[in-house]
Amino acid sequence: MDCIFCRIVEGSLPSRKVYEDEEFLVFHDIHPFAAVHVLIIPKRHVESLQSIKESDEAMLGRLMALAPRIAASLGLESGFRTLINSGVGGGQEVFHLHAHVFGGEGSVRIPT
Amino acid sequence: MDCIFCRIVEGSLPSRKVYEDEEFLVFHDIHPFAAVHVLIIPKRHVESLQSIKESDEAMLGRLMALAPRIAASLGLESGFRTLINSGVGGGQEVFHLHAHVFGGEGSVRIPT
Numbered sequence: 001m002d003c004i005f006c007r008i009v010e011g012s013l014p015s016r017k018v019y020e021d022e023e024f025l026v027f028h029d030i031h032p033f034a035a036v037h038v039l040i041i042p043k044r045h046v047e048s049l050q051s052i053k054e055s056d057e058a059m060l061g062r063l064m065a066l067a068p069r070i071a072a073s074l075g076l077e078s079g080f081r082t083l084i085n086s087g088v089g090g091g092q093e094v095f096h097l098h099a100h101v102f103g104g105e106g107s108v109r110i111p112t
Numbered sequence: 113m114d115c116i117f118c119r120i121v122e123g124s125l126p127s128r129k130v131y132e133d134e135e136f137l138v139f140h141d142i143h144p145f146a147a148v149h150v151l152i153i154p155k156r157h158v159e160s161l162q163s164i165k166e167s168d169e170a171m172l173g174r175l176m177a178l179a180p181r182i183a184a185s186l187g188l189e190s191g192f193r194t195l196i197n198s199g200v201g202g203g204q205e206v207f208h209l210h211a212h213v214f215g216g217e218g219s220v221r222i223p224t
Contacts (some may be wrong), residue, residue, distance in 0.1 A: 025152065049180045049194065053177045061173025068198060079199025086180060087191025090215055103202055 005096035009043045019070055024063060026070055028100075035104030036074045040066055046097040049086040068099050076103040117208035123153045131182055136175060137184055138169050139211075148186045152178055156206030158209040161198040188215040 080103035192215035
């Protein structure tokens with residue numbers, strides 16, 4: 001199995017786990033760009049937003065709905081950002097769908 | 113009605129529309145930070161990821177699944193980024209849920 005996130009899910013690679021349920025795993029990014037920076041991933045291997053099927057939509061909704069709960073549990077009551085990079089041209093480096101949830105002091109400032 | 117995105121939905125404020133269906137509207141950001149930069153919004157007023165309910169999860173899934181279709185239609189075949197800012201501390205400026213979909217030359221580089 002070549003997917004490092006699948007290996008984290010199965011436990012053969014370590015991670016600093018924040019949350020886990022049957023469908024999702026949340027762990028700290030190893031290269032954080034904010035005071036708080038975690039990744040939410042589906043345990044099932046889904047490559048990217050570019051490869052999702054209609055049958056993945058409900059999972060995507062649950063994944064995004066998990067973000068504010070995770071952010072609040074990590075002390076980001078005043079707010080947080082959720083970023084999904086898709087494809088090489090979109091900065092995706094690990095081809096297992098993941099949402100970056102980050103915030104707090106030291107955040108990268110992204111113009112909005 | 114004080115929400116500028118609700119006013120865009122109802123047509124009393126203009127926008128450069130990219131896509132529309134019964135549930136969502138997609139239009140160009142007026143302050144783009146990438147060659148391509150659009151916003152996907154639900155037509156129904158939802159404030160933020162911080163205020164979503166379980167009954168909003170399906171809508172969120174459909175919103176995220178729309179992103180790759182919109183990106184491809186705008187020429188971002190090699191990839192794109194999807195960003196949702198939530199709360200004042202998360203850089204949210206308009207309190208009507210919106211996903212930034214952006215990419216192409218001139219993209220802000222966000223470390224990943």
